[in-house]
Amino acid sequence: MIIDPSKVETVIAEIAEEEISSRFGALKESEVTTKSGPNDFVTAADHAAEARLEKALLGLYPGAAFIGEEAAAADPELVKRLDHERGAFWIVDPLDGTRNFVQKRDEFGTIIALVENGETRQGWIYAIPEKSFATGSLGDGVTWQGDRLSAVGAAVGTPVGYRSVGSLGQEWQETMVPALRAKTETGPARCSAYAYINLVLGKRDFALYSRVHPWDHAAGAMMLGEIGGRAAYLDDLGAYAPRLTVGRPLLAAGNVDSWEKIRSAIS
Known part of the structure; x- marks a missing residue:
């Protein structure tokens, strides 16, 4: 099933404005807690936006x-459903970049993917401070701020990118991290x-993740494929x-x- 992308954009933008933007720079101490560690923040904005997006x-x-x-x-078993269940799933990060949001850095967004039978069919990434959407549908390309995107050029010179490598297995830590430092910038x-x-x-x-x-990657990985890019694992090239x-x-x-x-x- 394909959902009208504009309907989802309207929902995201409205909820982001009312539940997230309205709290930016105005969070109370009681509205910020942590999950897995001291820098893994969750706020009242995350919870309120997720509840409304679900409905x-x-x-x-x-x-x-x-x-x-x-x-x-709250229930890690939920995400395991993707390993073995078929059918349709909304996968949602209501406030991606929560740490930025808490620390008043204006780089945070909402990410939504519609997955059917293990395949991402549609995706929305909303840059909340810019009020701008990247929107993609499988087989129908990607738009940014309503304009269709084309292929991007190959990297020239030293590749420039992002890293999130703290959870790499030891065998990769010992070889990949030094190479990453030596051969890329x-x-x-901080924000998928x-x-x-x-x-x-x-x-x-x-x-590199x-x-x-x-919820961080389903929408974006599909969009990369639509413009001729790739998201794949380096251990088995899957x-x-x-x-x-x-x-x-x-x-x-x-x-x-x-x-x-x-x-x-x-x-």
Whole structure:
């Protein structure tokens, strides 16, 4: 089933404005807590936006299941459904870049993917401070701010990208991290929404991840494929699929030649 992309955009923009933007720079201490560690923040904005998105999205596709980041944090069994269940799922990160949001850095967004039978069919990435959407549908391309995107050029010179490698397995830590430092220029991947937007716009060449949550990657990986890029694991070269993996290196790039160039350089 294909949902009218504009209807989902309207839902996201309205909820982001009312539940997230309205709280930016105005969070009370009681509205900020942590999950897995001291820098893994969750706020009242995350919870309020997720609750409203669940109700609105299930109204658009009543037969789908819903997996939100905060619901999965409370019940990790939810995300495991993607490993073995068929059918349709809304996969939602209501506020990606929560740490930025808490620390008043204006780089945060909402990411939504519609997955059917293990395949991402549609995706929306909303850059909340810019009020701008990257929107994609499988087989129908990607738009940014309503304009259709074309292929991005291959990396020239030293590849520039993002890194999130703290969860890499030891065998990869010992070889890949030194190569990454020596042969590329990277900055930390603090917000998947902006990382994928910059990849589809050709503003960055690649991103390397080691802890891969489906709400961070399902929409963006599909969009990369639609513009001729690639998101795949370096251990077995398998294409990204919407599920949780930890320790495996996922390389994402907006151009297949760039993907191969970076893979050769760091693995």
